[in-house]
Amino acid sequence: MTKTYEVRTYGCQMNVHDSERLSGLLETAGYAAAPSGETPDLVVFNTCAVRENADNKLYGNLGHVASLKAKKPGMQVAVGGCLAQKDKDTITTRAPWVDVVFGTHNIGSLPVLLERARIAEESQVEILESLEVFPSTLPTKRDSVFAAWVSISVGCNNTCTFCIVPALRGKERDRRPGDILAEIEALVAEGVVEVTLLGQNVNSYGVEFGDREAFSKLLRACGRIEGLERVRFTSPHPAAFSDDVIAAMAETPNVMPQLHMPLQSGSDRILKAMRRSYRKERFLGILDRVRAQMPDAAITTDIIVGFPGETEEDFLETMDVVRKARFSSAFTFQYSQRPGTPAADLPDQLPKAVVQERYERLAALVSEVAWAENQRLEGTVVELLVSDQSQAGGRKDAETHRMSGRARDNRLVHFTPGGHDVRPGDLVVTTVTKASPHHLVADDEPIEVRRTRAGDAWEARQGRTSVSPGSVGLGMPSVGVPAPLPPAPACAAT
Numbered sequence: 001m002t003k004t005y006e007v008r009t010y011g012c013q014m015n016v017h018d019s020e021r022l023s024g025l026l027e028t029a030g031y032a033a034a035p036s037g038e039t040p041d042l043v044v045f046n047t048c049a050v051r052e053n054a055d056n057k058l059y060g061n062l063g064h065v066a067s068l069k070a071k072k073p074g075m076q077v078a079v080g081g082c083l084a085q086k087d088k089d090t091i092t093t094r095a096p097w098v099d100v101v102f103g104t105h106n107i108g109s110l111p112v113l114l115e116r117a118r119i120a121e122e123s124q125v126e127i128l129e130s131l132e133v134f135p136s137t138l139p140t141k142r143d144s145v146f147a148a149w150v151s152i153s154v155g156c157n158n159t160c161t162f163c164i165v166p167a168l169r170g171k172e173r174d175r176r177p178g179d180i181l182a183e184i185e186a187l188v189a190e191g192v193v194e195v196t197l198l199g200q201n202v203n204s205y206g207v208e209f210g211d212r213e214a215f216s217k218l219l220r221a222c223g224r225i226e227g228l229e230r231v232r233f234t235s236p237h238p239a240a241f242s243d244d245v246i247a248a249m250a251e252t253p254n255v256m257p258q259l260h261m262p263l264q265s266g267s268d269r270i271l272k273a274m275r276r277s278y279r280k281e282r283f284l285g286i287l288d289r290v291r292a293q294m295p296d297a298a299i300t301t302d303i304i305v306g307f308p309g310e311t312e313e314d315f316l317e318t319m320d321v322v323r324k325a326r327f328s329s330a331f332t333f334q335y336s337q338r339p340g341t342p343a344a345d346l347p348d349q350l351p352k353a354v355v356q357e358r359y360e361r362l363a364a365l366v367s368e369v370a371w372a373e374n375q376r377l378e379g380t381v382v383e384l385l386v387s388d389q390s391q392a393g394g395r396k397d398a399e400t401h402r403m404s405g406r407a408r409d410n411r412l413v414h415f416t417p418g419g420h421d422v423r424p425g426d427l428v429v430t431t432v433t434k435a436s437p438h439h440l441v442a443d444d445e446p447i448e449v450r451r452t453r454a455g456d457a458w459e460a461r462q463g464r465t466s467v468s469p470g471s472v473g474l475g476m477p478s479v480g481v482p483a484p485l486p487p488a489p490a491c492a493a494t
Contacts, residue, residue, distance in 0.1 A: 003041040004034035008061070011048025013198055013234060014169075015081055017149045018107055019046045022080070024139035029111040039068050042076045042114065047083035049164055050338065058083055062095040069097055076100070076114055080107060085127060085168040086340065092123045103127040104169055108138050129170075144388060145191040145461055146425035146454030152180050152218065153199035157207070158237065160264075161275050161342040162304065162335065169200065174208040181221055184228065191457025193425065194230035194385060195222070203236040203245055216248035223252035227453065229427070230385065231255045232410065235262055235302075239277040241286050250293035257294045258410040261286065262302040263330075266321030267314035270307050273346070280321060287325055298328040298373075298409035305362055306335040306355030308346040315358050322365055328373050328411065329438070330366040334359050367437045374411070374435035381431055381447065382407040382440070384415060388424040388458070407440070415442035417449075425454030 005026045009019040022044055023033070034040035043065050047058055062077070069075045078100035079091050085103040092098055099117040102109055105128040117124045155170040156163075184195055197218070199205060206214020222231045231254050236245070238261060249255045261283070265271050268279045290297055303318060322330065334355050337344040384405030402414040405428060415430050422428060429448040434441040 002030065002032045004038065005031045005042040005044065006034045006040040007044045007046060009046045010057070011046075011050060011082065013149065013196075014151075014154075014200070015046050015048060017151055017198055018081070018104070020140045020149070021107055021138040022046060022110060025108065025111055028139045039072055039075070041072075041074065042078065043068075044078045044080065044110070047079060047081035049082035049086045049168060055083065055087070059094060062098065066095070066097045076117065078102065078110060078114065080104075080110065082165065082168040086164065088127050089125060092125060096123070099123055101125040101127070105129070144424075145457040146385075146452075147194045148187050148192045148196070149198045150180060150183055150187070150195045151175070151198045152202060152215075153205050153208075156200040157204065158201065158277075159275050161273065161346070162264075162307065162338070164338050164340050165200065167340060172200065172204060172208065174205055174214075176209070177214065177218055177221065180218065181225070184222065184225055188225060188227045191425070191454045193228065193452060193454040194232070195228065197222075197231065197233040199233075199235075201235070201237040201240065202233045203240045203242070212242075213244050216242070216244040219245070219248040219255050220252055223254050228254055229452075230408070232258060234260050236260070238262070238283050238286060243289065246286075246290055246293055249290075256408050256410065257297040258300075258408070259290055259297055260300045260302075263318075263321060263325070264302060264304050265307060265310075265314070266318035267310070268317075270310055270314050273309060274304075274307060274343070280317065284321065284324055296409065298411060299325065300329045300331070300410075301325070301327050302331045302333065303362065303366075304333050304335050305359045306350045308335070308343055308350065309348040310335075310350060310358075315362075319362065319365055322362070322369060326369060326373055327366065328409070329370050332359060332362050332366060371435065371437040374437065374440055377411075377432045377440060378435050379432065381429060382411075382413060382442070384413050384428045384430065384442075386422055386424050386426050386428055386455075402441075402443075412439040413442055414439060415446070416444070418445040420446055420449045422446075422449055423451070423455040423459055425456075425458045426451050 007019045007022050009015050026042070031042065045058060045061065058079070065077055069077060076099040077097060079098055080102045082104060084091060084101050088101070091101050100110065100113040100123070102113055103126070106126060109126055113124045113126055153172055153174045155172040156166045157172045158166065187195060203215050205218065206212060211217070219231065222228060231252070236259070241261070249257070263283060264274060264276055266280055271279060287299055290299065305315070335350070337349065384407055386403060386405045401416065403417055403422060404412060404414050407413055413432070415428060417428070427450040428446050430442040430446045431444045432440045433443045
């Protein structure tokens, strides 16, 4: 009988991308995804160590799974990801029913470790301190045929005081441009029309092999791939963001007018304490230069509230940057002490009540600015890549039969298809009729519906997923993700 599995993912896009690989590995090893509502034979937790209470959340979930495992002989539990890399043997001490613990550098070992644990009838812990195999060389389970992550680098060379990711993901390692482009070409051949280039700091790409303009060259090369409609990337670092990247974005038609630029704080004093090697004016200057060449670019960000020593004046500087930057959205976080980070030992840790009050003020301002930015788009024409209804919300209202799609600037738009047969992966041109802080609405009849190869591929595989082998004719693996996702921080390290 085929064994079933479930992968539970926490944290950033890098973890989402790793979970695709884990699913692909398991299906290549003969597992099948567990039907909804059924207890699987294997549960894999792909963990995050950045968010507050990550440890408590994991052990709470492991406690629940322990009761399921007690009722199902032979069931296995595995824990991977950043928290596994950090805690190592602690996990099996606190949760001895866990069969396998593996780190961020050896996700390809999971099937072997599971079999070893089954034969030995004892927990297997394998945590490597450096990358074993670049994740993109591993098989991938794809739930979408038209949108994909493509990893261009792993690891991080920065030393932000609030972030533990460099210790868990290691130093930055870059893939060769030819390997990346071969993977994208293989994806396009399968029906993919949108790729998101993924790295901890994508604009640092090329440092390892000595080319400081490698990322802008990669963007331009993506523009020469026939059939690739949309290119996005996440996340860049303001300190390394250069004018050649802005020019490449503006001059390459399939690179989208969207930028996720993590701010973290608007106070120069706090940025210095965070070891963020840029200051407020440099950050705003980058946005000015981006908008000079791409006036309609949507810019999103990450902001941390309540960093140790943050004063009311520091916080008001952050509020000032939000007003000036006109972010289309922002991911706001309350600072929390993470063991193993330099900031955890800093004096002047702020009271929770102070952090909460500032967080609420910031969230209200972010919403106000985003709504104003969205209102400017009422009456404008947008091109939407239609999302998979089962993955991204689909039909929103029984009366309007709205569907969802992402505009070129990645804004979420709920639209009315009218009398058109619209499929996920198709492109729809329509007019924005209403704005809200977090999405747009387009209730007029579409101006144009373009049926695409991506829509054909989705239709051909409707109700099914595919597993691509570890290599294809071009010598690179295939990789994919569900329908286009909302902008999100790669992690708190960016």
